[in-house]
Amino acid sequence: MAELAALHRAADAGEAAAAWVRELADRQGPGEHGRLLERVAEAITQASSREIIPGSNGLLAEELRYTLAADVVLGASHTTGTLPELHPGERMPLIAVCALATAFPSCVLGDLNRELEVLSPELEAATAAGRAAAEMPTG
Known part of the structure; x- marks a missing residue:
């Protein structure tokens, strides 16, 4: 019972994080940055739910590891020459x-x-920090 509750909390935290990343993707418009962030959102959902397999080797699929790499904050800059449009303070979350x-x-x-x-509330906190960064006044 406790395992099921922990798995549900992880999935819920992942869904909330993915929703925030989809908001970032929507802000990018239809270009490459937006498509990349959409893939990141889907990878977060998978990693926080379907990829948590009791009895498995605990490894995340290589494609998902690549998608969730820290260079996601660079977006598709290798092809576009620009960074995704993120508010100050959104990159770290x-x-x-x-x-x-x-x-x-x-x-x-x-x-x-x-x-x-332990990890689920941290994911929730990181998501909340990202959302709060968008609401902070700039300038």
């Missing part, structure tokens, strides 16, 4: 959200319930 999501599947190698009970 974006990195934190991706790093935390990446860590979720490995929780099956330790004390799954305890680790998810």
